[in-house]
Amino acid sequence: MASPNVLTAPSDDFPRWYQDVVAKAEMADNGPVRGTMVIRPYGYAIWERMQAAIDERIKLAGAENAYFPLFIPQSYLAKEAEHVEGFSPELAVVTHAGGEELAEPIVVRPTSETVIGEFMAKWIQSHRDLPLLLNQWANVVRWEMRPRLFLRSSEFLWQEGHTAHATYEDASAYATTVHRDVYNDFLVNVLAMASHLGIKPPSERFAGAINTMTAEGIMGDGKALQLATSHELGQNFAKAFDIVFQSDEGQSQHCWTTSWGASTRLVGGLIMGHGDENGLVVPPRLAPTQVVLLPVREDDELATVCDRLAADMRAAGVRVKIDAGRGSFGRRVTDWEIKGVPLRVEVGPRDLANGLVTVARRDTGEKLPVTLDALANVVPELLESMQNDLLAASRARLAAKTTDVSTFEEAIAAAETGFARLPWSIVEPREKELKAHALTVRCLQRADGSIPQNGDEPDLVCFVARSY
């Protein structure tokens, strides 16, 4: 595969490998202000495809896109006690504007529950206005002490959904639907990433929520990464912002609200979840470029063949790029491997003499000869197999890195390399002790693996791990 010294080996120094991939796959650069991120075209193309896939699912779940302001009056944050307490340390606050000190400081949104709550209160009058299902794609700012590209930046991009419902049951069911049909469906069917779905213990809950659902993935170094979250906010924000409706019996009642989000952190999850010693591995359904055609040298005949093959594949719905004459063959191979393009088609005179090209899979490195005429039929099948194999590999990795244990001490040992799964009743009284080992309870599940309604259910199991 790639020559040594192109990338740091992940087994050697995982954080350095991650940075190498981000830099050499041309995903992102650090911005000039600490914690800020410049997302480069290739990284942004991946994010755009994530956005499209998530947005499609959000709309299928019935939510509509809208946009709320970046600037929020500081007083709004203060209306919900837990919310302001949770976010205060991370806020960026504007005190001066227009050359003058502001009478009331303005907060740069860390999340939009408060400002959206204010407008939900205005828009909702009747039970007929419910449910109100909103989503926005936006940037948010949460000041970070220890930033890392994509994983933790002071400004990041995300979608945040905000909904209001007439009853607890409706709100809870909707949050669960989003978690399963938007997030998990995206993770499984597009990102090809297996995760543990569950609820957060109270200590890890979103500030102001009564329940937080999470999808916890496993990274190449055995650390957990929260890939998406959905919150039931109960009536906390409805009471703080007077989001009330008249029921069909004429009673004034507070709504039940939810919020849910997934961010550019998913790009970090993609890198660390699927990447290998040769760089990024992008699942075919996500990949901005699914196939790269590489003529082995600059040559008119090879170029003609590449053009024809590209046209054939595009007609079959495949996203194709041709990379000719940009340096040596080996260099181009390595560059596209680092970028994780699923399939590479090598076009050279030796194969062509036999009517063939060579197709190489990024995930397995496997190469196979394919006839020119068959390529446009074979490629979609290969892409589909690779998509399925990546998901299977992710599931196998998650299973291999999840260890069932039965004591607190065993959990601490097992969490060195991944998830430790054990009864919540064993961990709950000693949860604070985990901190000393840099561990947290990532989520709670029912014994059958399903998502609990709340943390009060008996016989829950928990997953303990190191995390990002």
Place this chain on the structure above:
RNA sequence: CGGGAAGUAGCGCAGCUUGGCAGCGCGCCUGCUUUGGGAGCAGGAGGCCGCGGGUUCAAAUCCCGCCUUCCCGACCA
């Protein structure tokens, strides 16, 4: 924000101890030869030595402050 390390060409680094011409490898540009796993030769361009102040005849080098990056903690999508 606490502890540690570091910032010199696009990237990786040497030079700093003992102050005295700004260096190396890769990349980049031009030309030629090449191209089936990071090509070769020749020529060339590229620097506020992180920023600001101080010491000195003289600072990449010594001193002070700040900024940024990386690692380990505390906080988090």
